[in-house]
Amino acid sequence: MNLQKGMLAPNFELNATPDQKLRLSELRGKRVVLAFYPADWSPVCGDQLDLFNETLKYFSSYNAQVIGISVDSTWSHMAFAKDRNLHFPLLSDFEPKGAVSRLFWxxxxxxGCSERALFIIDEQGIIRWSEIYPEGINPGVDGVLEALEAINAKTNTKNHEQITTAGQ
Known part of the structure; x- marks a missing residue:
């Protein structure tokens, strides 16, 4: 069964460096943008992650943490992140190969690699938006930023309704 909007995202733990792990549940209270991509060092993946890096301030304005995930090793990720001057975590879905990518279908x-896929997970760990893209296509960041804006608007409307109801 594919993961659907409204479902609890599967929790996972992956290495960000050889000595540091990151668990999805540790990020509760923040929105998380999971950017699965096929491989470090490929031109399309590099361009895609550069776009995320250049627009991190916009993601921060939505209280969203960007995380890249591929089946590359932590050593590859560290060299790639340094070369590209990336300022967000790249997680290694290396061993068992693709286990987290499989959880997210x-x-x-x-x-033998991740598809190019984006997921937005809300502060409670619920999947709010997702898309899978063809391998050779750079989806950019506009779609995910528009989705974050829509989620933000919906959340603000809900909060306003609760405040109005409580104040009556």
């Missing part, structure tokens, strides 16, 4: 077993 975005692992390509034929190619």
């Amino acid at each position: 975005c692992y390509n077993a034929v190619k």
